[in-house]
Amino acid sequence: MFSEVRKRSRKAGQPPGTLTYTGRKNITPTVTVLSYNEHDFKEKNGAHLEECLLAQIPNATTTWINLEGLRDIELLKKLADLYHLHPLTVEDILNVGQRPKIEEFDHYIFVTLKVLFWNGKKKSFSINQLSLILGENFVLTFCEEPSILFDGIRERIRSGPNLGLQKKSTDYLTYRIIDTIVDNYFVVLEGLGDQIEKIEDLIVANPVKQTAKSLYRLKRQMLVLRKATWPTRDIVNHFFKLEGKIISTYTHVYFRDVYDHIAQAIDTIEMFRDMLSNMLDIYLSSLTNRMNEIIKVLTIFATIFMPITFIASIYGMNFHNMPELQWKWGYPMVLMGMVFVVILMIIYFRIKKWW
Numbered sequence: 001m002f003s004e005v006r007k008r009s010r011k012a013g014q015p016p017g018t019l020t021y022t023g024r025k026n027i028t029p030t031v032t033v034l035s036y037n038e039h040d041f042k043e044k045n046g047a048h049l050e051e052c053l054l055a056q057i058p059n060a061t062t063t064w065i066n067l068e069g070l071r072d073i074e075l076l077k078k079l080a081d082l083y084h085l086h087p088l089t090v091e092d093i094l095n096v097g098q099r100p101k102i103e104e105f106d107h108y109i110f111v112t113l114k115v116l117f118w119n120g121k122k123k124s125f126s127i128n129q130l131s132l133i134l135g136e137n138f139v140l141t142f143c144e145e146p147s148i149l150f151d152g153i154r155e156r157i158r159s160g161p162n163l164g165l166q167k168k169s170t171d172y173l174t175y176r177i178i179d180t181i182v183d184n185y186f187v188v189l190e191g192l193g194d195q196i197e198k199i200e201d202l203i204v205a206n207p208v209k210q211t212a213k214s215l216y217r218l219k220r221q222m223l224v225l226r227k228a229t230w231p232t233r234d235i236v237n238h239f240f241k242l243e244g245k246i247i248s249t250y251t252h253v254y255f256r257d258v259y260d261h262i263a264q265a266i267d268t269i270e271m272f273r274d275m276l277s278n279m280l281d282i283y284l285s286s287l288t289n290r291m292n293e294i295i296k297v298l299t300i301f302a303t304i305f306m307p308i309t310f311i312a313s314i315y316g317m318n319f320h321n322m323p324e325l326q327w328k329w330g331y332p333m334v335l336m337g338m339v340f341v342v343i344l345m346i347i348y349f350r351i352k353k354w355w
Contacts, residue, residue, distance in 0.1 A: 021094045130142065171247045222269060
């Protein structure tokens with residue numbers, strides 16, 4: 001969350017349209033071009049845009065260009081010139097701390113989304129930005145880092161028209177990309193849900209300081225998830241209300257389905273936030289109860305030793321005129337009296353159910 005603020009600060013004071021990449025610069029850009037229609041399909045991967053564009057087939061229904069790694073600003077400029085992208089669109093693509101949003105231009109729709117990846121070993125998730133441009137016969141996607149998230153979509157395109165994806169237009173491909181992103185949210189939520197269940201068991205069994213740290217870390221992650229998912233719902237809602245050349249009525253029902261999924265993810269996040277807040281209250285209550293039990297035990301011991309201390313202090317004054325000091329059985333009788341008082345007080349505490 002704070003890293004996004006630092007990324008955004010790099011652009012402070014610069015005029016609109018200034019191209020400044022705010023993400024990681026150690027990733028080599030890779031271009032992937034998939035060009036297909038109902039009868040044909042071509043694919044090309046490489047680092048040079050011109051070579052990859054040679055893979056386009058004539059009269060392609062859809063051309064999907066995916067750029068992974070955004071440090072090469074000149075490469076992005078070439079792509080922007082080729083598809084006549086607005087300078088502010090290019091600026092938003094390079095600003096990887098962008099809030100998820102949707103914007104309509106004359107011949108394309110620009111969307112930014114947050115992509116979540118779950119790391120099973122570290123038990124945490126990472127968040128990257130994906131920028132998507134939807135045109136009448138092209139889809140452009142710009143990813144911060146390489147990933148295998150969209151390999152399933154590419155495989156369906158490679159499988160030919162039998163699976164139906166090659167028969168669909170660009171708006172359907174856009175739906176599949178957004179649907180894949182939203183479905184991956186549930187993978188992250190499932191991993192976080194398992195952690196919440198484990199922490200809940202620890203709070204009930206033995207709350208420790210590490211438990212509190214885990215709770216605060218999860219609450220912060222929920223804020224990041226909420227920040228990523230709430231604008232996404234508005235984006236999907238905007239999609240199935242669009243009508244025109246780019247978005248057909250055929251895909252409206254599919255975008256409504258994605259809207260249901262993102263609404264379900266948001267409900268799950270809100271439920272997790274409520275659970276974490278309740279668990280934090282339970283944790284603090286458990287610490288208070290534990291402290292009260294400790295104070296109770298110490299108070300009981302102090303109360304038991306008070307009369308013993310009183311007796312001992314009397315016979316520790318050593319005055320010459322104390323007759324008990326010369327009595328043969330004085331010492332054992334005092335000890336027996338102390339034991340009797342202790343036993344009597346313990347019985348009393350048991351009857352009162354204080355101990």
